[in-house]
Amino acid sequence: MKIINIVPGFGGTFYCGNCLRDSSFTKSLREAGHDAITLPLYLPLDSINNTDESDLPVFYGAVNIYLEQKFKFLRHMPAWLHKFLNSRAILDYASKKSESTRATGLEEMTISMLKGSEGFQKDELEHLIDFLKNHEKPDVVHISNALLMGLAARIREELKVPVVCSLQDEDVWIDAMNENYRDKLWNLMCEKGKDVDAFIAVSQYFADLMQKRMCIPDEKLHVIPIGVDPDVYKFSEPVQNPPVIGYLSRRNKANGFEVLIDAFIKLKEKPEFKDVQLKVTGGKTGDDEKFLKKQLKKLKQKGFENDIEFIDDFRTEVLPKFFSKLSVLSVPVLKGEAFGRYQLEALASGIPIVQPALGAFPEIVKETKGGLIYEPNTPDALASKLAEILSDKEELNKISIKGRESIINKFNSYKLTKDMIAIYEKVNNPKVKNVLVSN
Numbered sequence: 001m002k003i004i005n006i007v008p009g010f011g012g013t014f015y016c017g018n019c020l021r022d023s024s025f026t027k028s029l030r031e032a033g034h035d036a037i038t039l040p041l042y043l044p045l046d047s048i049n050n051t052d053e054s055d056l057p058v059f060y061g062a063v064n065i066y067l068e069q070k071f072k073f074l075r076h077m078p079a080w081l082h083k084f085l086n087s088r089a090i091l092d093y094a095s096k097k098s099e100s101t102r103a104t105g106l107e108e109m110t111i112s113m114l115k116g117s118e119g120f121q122k123d124e125l126e127h128l129i130d131f132l133k134n135h136e137k138p139d140v141v142h143i144s145n146a147l148l149m150g151l152a153a154r155i156r157e158e159l160k161v162p163v164v165c166s167l168q169d170e171d172v173w174i175d176a177m178n179e180n181y182r183d184k185l186w187n188l189m190c191e192k193g194k195d196v197d198a199f200i201a202v203s204q205y206f207a208d209l210m211q212k213r214m215c216i217p218d219e220k221l222h223v224i225p226i227g228v229d230p231d232v233y234k235f236s237e238p239v240q241n242p243p244v245i246g247y248l249s250r251r252n253k254a255n256g257f258e259v260l261i262d263a264f265i266k267l268k269e270k271p272e273f274k275d276v277q278l279k280v281t282g283g284k285t286g287d288d289e290k291f292l293k294k295q296l297k298k299l300k301q302k303g304f305e306n307d308i309e310f311i312d313d314f315r316t317e318v319l320p321k322f323f324s325k326l327s328v329l330s331v332p333v334l335k336g337e338a339f340g341r342y343q344l345e346a347l348a349s350g351i352p353i354v355q356p357a358l359g360a361f362p363e364i365v366k367e368t369k370g371g372l373i374y375e376p377n378t379p380d381a382l383a384s385k386l387a388e389i390l391s392d393k394e395e396l397n398k399i400s401i402k403g404r405e406s407i408i409n410k411f412n413s414y415k416l417t418k419d420m421i422a423i424y425e426k427v428n429n430p431k432v433k434n435v436l437v438s439n
Contacts (some may be wrong), residue, residue, distance in 0.1 A: 001034045001035070001139045001140065001421070001424060001425075001428075002034070002035045002036075002136065002137065002138045002139045002140075003026075003029055003034055003035070003036040003037075003138060003139065003140050003141075003142060003424065004036075004037060004039055004132060004136055004138040004140070004141045004142065005022055005025065005026050005029075005036060005037065005038045005039065005142045005144065006039050006041060006141060006142070006143045006144065006148060006151065007019065007022040007023075007038055007039070007040060007041065007045075007144040008040070008041050008042050008043070008144065008145070008148075009040035009041065009042055009043035009044050009045050009058060016250075019045075020316065020341055021144075021168070021202075021226050021341055022038060022144050023038055023045065024228065024229070024316075024413060025413070025417065025420075026038045028227075028229070028413045028414060028416075028417040029417060029420075029421075031414070032414070032417055032418070032421065034421070037056065037136070038056075039056060039059065040056065040058050040059070041058070041059050041060040041148070042058070042060055042061065043058065044058055057131065059124060059127060059128045059131070060113075060121060060124045060128070061124075069108065069109045069112055069120050069121070076123060106177075107177045107178055107181040107185075110147060110173075110174075110177070110181075110185065111181070111184065111185065111188065113147065113148070113150050114147065114149060114150045114185070114188050114189065114192055115150055115188075116149075116150030116151060116152075116153055116154060116192075117150075117153070117154055119150060125150070125151065125154055128151065129154055129155065129158050129159070132155065132158075132159055133158055133159055137159075138159065138161055139161055139424075139428060140161060140162055140163075140164060140424045140427070140428060141155050141159070141161060141162075141163050141164070142163075142164045142165070142166070142424075143163060143164070143165050143166070144166050144168075145165070145166060145167070145168060145169075145170055146165055146167055146170045146189055146192075146193070146199075146210070146214065147170055147173060147189075148165070149165060149189065149192035149193065149195060149196060150192060151163075152165070152192065152195035152196050153192075153195040156195060156197075161428075162197035162198070162424075162427035162428060163195065163196050163197055164196070164197060164198045164199075164200060164423065164424065164427065165196045165198070165199050165200070166199075166200045166201075166202070167199055167200065167201040167202065167206055167207070167210045167338070168201075168202045168206065168338045168339060169206075169337060169338045170189075170210070171209065171210075171213070171338075172254075172335070172337075174186065175335075186213050186214070189213070189214050190213075190214050190215040193214050193215065193216055193220075196220070197220070197427040198220055198221075198222060198423055198426075198427050199214075199216055199220055199221050199222065200222050200223075200224050200420070200423070201221065201222070201223050201224075201338070202223075202224070202225055202226050202338050202339040202360075203223065203225060203338055203339050203360035203363055203364070204223050204360075204363060205338070205359060205360040205363050206338035206339070206359075206360060207221055207222075207223045222423055224416055224419050224420055224423075225339065225367075225411060225416065226339050226341050226344060226411070226416075227344070227411045227412055227413035227414075227415065227416035227417070228341070228344045228345060228348055228407060228411065228412075228413055229412070229413050229414070230348050230404070230407045230408050230412060232316065232320075232348070233319070233320055233323065233345060233348035233349045233407075234320045234323075234324065234349065235348075235349060235350040235404050236323070236324045236349065236350050237350060237397055237400060238326065238327040238328065238350065238351060238352065238396050238397065238400050239325060239326060239327050240327065240393055240396075242275035242276060242277055243273070243275075243276050243277070243327040243328075243390045244276070244277045244278070244279055244325055244326050244327050245260075245264065245267075245276065245277070245278050245279070245326070245327065245328055245329075245330060245386065246278075246279050246280075246281075246322065246323070246325075246326035246327075246328070246329040246330075246346070246351065247260055247278070247279070247280045247281070247282065247329070247330065247331060248281055248282050248314065248319075248322070248329060248331060248342040248345070248346070249282040249331045249333075249342060250282050250283055250284060250285070250288070251280065251282060251283070251284045251288055251292055252284070252285075252287070252288045252291060253291055253334070254333065254334055254335070255331060255332075255333050255334075256331060256332030256333050256334050256356070256377065257280075257291075257292075257295065258291070258295060259332040259334070259377060259378070259379055259382060260278075260330055260331075260332055260382065261295045261298060261299065262298070262379035263330075263332075263379040263380075263382035263383040263386065264276070264278050264304075264308075264383075265298065265299070265302055265304060265379075266379055266380065266383040267383045267386055267387060268302070268304055268307065269302075270387065272391075273387065273390070276307070276390070277307050277308070277309070278307060278308040278309070279308075279309045279311060279322065279325060279326065280308060280309065280310050280311065281310070281311040281312070281313070281314040281319075281322055282314050282342075283312075283314060319345060319349075320349060323345070323346060323349035323350075323351050324349070326346075326349075326351045327351070327390060327396065328351060328352050328353070328354055328371075328386065328389055328390065328396070329342065329343070329346040329351050329352070329353050329354070330353065330354040330355065330382065330386065331343075331355070332355065332356050332377055332382055333356070333358065333359070334358075334377065335358060335359065336356065336358025336359020336360065336361055337359045337360060337361070338359065338360055339360050339364065340355075340359075340360070340361070340364070343355070343361075343364055343368075343370075343371075344407060344411050346403075347368055347370040347371075347403035347404060347406060347407050347411075348403075348404060348407040349404075350400040350401070350403065350404050351400065351403070352370055352371045352372070352389060352396060352399040352400055352403055353365065353370060353371035353372075353403070354371055354372050354373075354374065354382070354385050354386055354389060355371060355372075355373060355374075356373070356374060356375060356376075356377035356381075356382075357373045357374065357375035357377075358375075358377060361373060367406065367410060367411075368402070368403050368406035368407075368410070368411070369399070369402040369403070369406060370399055370400075370402055370403025370404075370406055371399060371403065372385055372388070372389055372399075
């Protein structure tokens with residue numbers, strides 16, 4: 001089967017769990033014997049994704065679509081200018097600008113993208129359709145999130161193939177926008193959902209949330225969680241002396257980095273945890289600089305600035321070394337997440353997780369038995385839960401083993417890829433296409 005996985009590129013300045021999910025999924029499809037590629041939109045795929053597709057064109061280049069949105073006279077720009085603005089050098093520069101990954105201010109562009117052939121980027125859509133139709137000829141097109149549904153109608157019309165859409169954290173993008181646009185966007189997404197053959201939510205929590213927000217019928221909705229390849233991660237017992245807390249995500253307020261810093265300070269102020277360390281990786285954008293300086297100032301005021309280590313390299317191939325130096329991982333996202341790939345990566349490495357009782361976190365901890373949940377999502381509650389898990393070394397090791405076993409048995413990417421292929425086969429078979437049942 002020929003599968004095209006269409007994903008937003010992100011430029012590689014920070015840890016993008018969704019991007020890693022997409023690229024590793026393509027790899028799993030290939031290893032299962034299918035012809036699969038990851039096709040980037042907006043920005044290039046970065047080396048963090050371990051892709052060998054650097055020669056593929058980037059469609060809907062971030063600079064082009066911005067100019068097409070803002071300036072009417074550029075909506076049919078000459079080919080030479082379009083090519084120049086879509087060059088790797090220009091897109092690499094754009095990826096370093098914080099505006100390229102910020103939802104605020106992109107409300108009108110998001111609406112235009114969802115409108116597809118009726119939006120201001122319709123020429124970009126035709127470039128993509130031409131490439132798919134004349135170069136790739138897929139059996140299935142899989143778009144990585146619902147904000148790309150504007151592509152679906154033309155793909156189905158021109159290529160005569162089904163479109164599958166993953167669901168993960170679209171609400172975070174929309175809820176960050178001006179409130180005057182939110183209802184309009186959700187209504188538009190309900191309408192565009194009719195052009196999609198099957199939706200894949202990454203957790204039951206997010207399936208329930210998005211079914212209501214996007215008016216998705218039961219027969220179109222499936223739950224297939226994220227998986228990782230356990231062989232990529234080396235199991236090691238959590239370090240004990242001194243205990244080390246890890247953080248793997250973009251270092252910003254929304255991902256709870258401030259909650260973790262404040263909890264870390266509270267923990268170190270306890271005599272029994274005066275030696276605890278914090279290791280941080282996952283990158284940042286220009287938007288995060290002021291916020292991060294504030295967090296470092298707190299640590300310096302307490303004399304703890306030498307007890308935190310920032311690790312710039314967060315590629316998948318170096319993460320095993322990062323995890324081997326941890327006791328526990330915590331990413332206290334303020335509003336929770338649809339899933340959070342970093343949890344699986346930690347568990348695959350034998351590192352328990354401590355997460356707030358928000359989003360899909362309770363569901364994941366229950367299924368993996370690889371960590372603890374706390375509430376409310378405050379520094380005091382997190383510090384208390386970290387103290388609890390770090391104080392019981394025997395229990396910490398038991399949780400470590402259970403977490404690793406859950407990755408092998410439940411969240412193994414090879415097993416979950418088979419589940420996805422089964423859905424592709426159903427939507428490709430006209431006899432069973434209309435009798436899909438929800439997972």
